[in-house]
Amino acid sequence: MKKKLLVVGLVTLLIVLTGCSASTSSTATDDTATAQTESTQTEGVRPTRQMDLLGKVVSVGEKQLIVAELQSSDSSQSEQKAAPPEQGNTRVETSSAREMNDKTTGTNYTIVVAEDTPIFSRTAGADGAQETSINLSDLKAGDILRIWVNELNTSKESNAVYVELTSQQTT
Numbered sequence: 001m002k003k004k005l006l007v008v009g010l011v012t013l014l015i016v017l018t019g020c021s022a023s024t025s026s027t028a029t030d031d032t033a034t035a036q037t038e039s040t041q042t043e044g045v046r047p048t049r050q051m052d053l054l055g056k057v058v059s060v061g062e063k064q065l066i067v068a069e070l071q072s073s074d075s076s077q078s079e080q081k082a083a084p085p086e087q088g089n090t091r092v093e094t095s096s097a098r099e100m101n102d103k104t105t106g107t108n109y110t111i112v113v114a115e116d117t118p119i120f121s122r123t124a125g126a127d128g129a130q131e132t133s134i135n136l137s138d139l140k141a142g143d144i145l146r147i148w149v150n151e152l153n154t155s156k157e158s159n160a161v162y163v164e165l166t167s168q169q170t171t
Contacts, residue, residue, distance in 0.1 A: 046120075047162050053109060053147040056102075060139050064157065065111045067145060068104040110157045111147055121165040134165065143168050 055067035113119070113136050120131045121138075139145070144167035149158040 045118075046164065047148045049148070051146040051164075052149045052152045052158075053111075053145075055109065055145055055147065056104065057139055057141050057143045057145060058108060059141060060136065063113060063115075063136070065113060065136075065139065065145075065160075067109050067111055067147065069107045069109065070144070071103050071105055107154055109152065109154060111149065111160050111163075112157045113160045113163060117160045117163060119163040119165070121168070139165065140168075 053067065054070045054072060056070055058066040058068050119134050119136060119139075121134045123130050123132075143165055146164040146166055147160055148162040149160055152158050
């Protein structure tokens with residue numbers, strides 16, 4: 001009788017311990033997956049909202065940029081739609097669209113770039129877009145940037161949240 005009771009007790013204890021350890025390992029795995037997801041989402045991820053500024057670098061300082069705002073391509077596209085292209089004139093239209101994107105609005109912004117602000121160079125290739133992390137010192141006057149800031153302000157400095165180099169000035 002004592003042997004049966006001892007065996008039943010051990011089996012019950014074994015079942016309880018097995019159930020608890022399976023629950024604990026599942027929780028540990030979930031915590032690890034959550035931590036990895038959070039670090040991936042915060043590390044160099046392009047903001048989901050629309051950029052605040054499309055601009056051309058005027059000058060690069062130690063921790064800041066002076067950027068001339070460029071006209072958005074939306075306004076140049078609407079101007080092109082107003083005048084339909086003549087046959088065989090598509091190449092001229094494409095080059096004029098590029099020129100429109102290079103025109104400044106006359107507004108300059110001072111953008112403060114903290115050390116932890118992600119700066120990426122985005123290039124299109126056969127395999128899709130490639131993003132490479134770069135430093136503030138890699139930027140030069142004439143580079144075209146897409147900039148996301150906390151609050152865009154012409155009268156004082158704006159703090160960058162994310163900077164993307166879209167076109168690099170070759171010298």
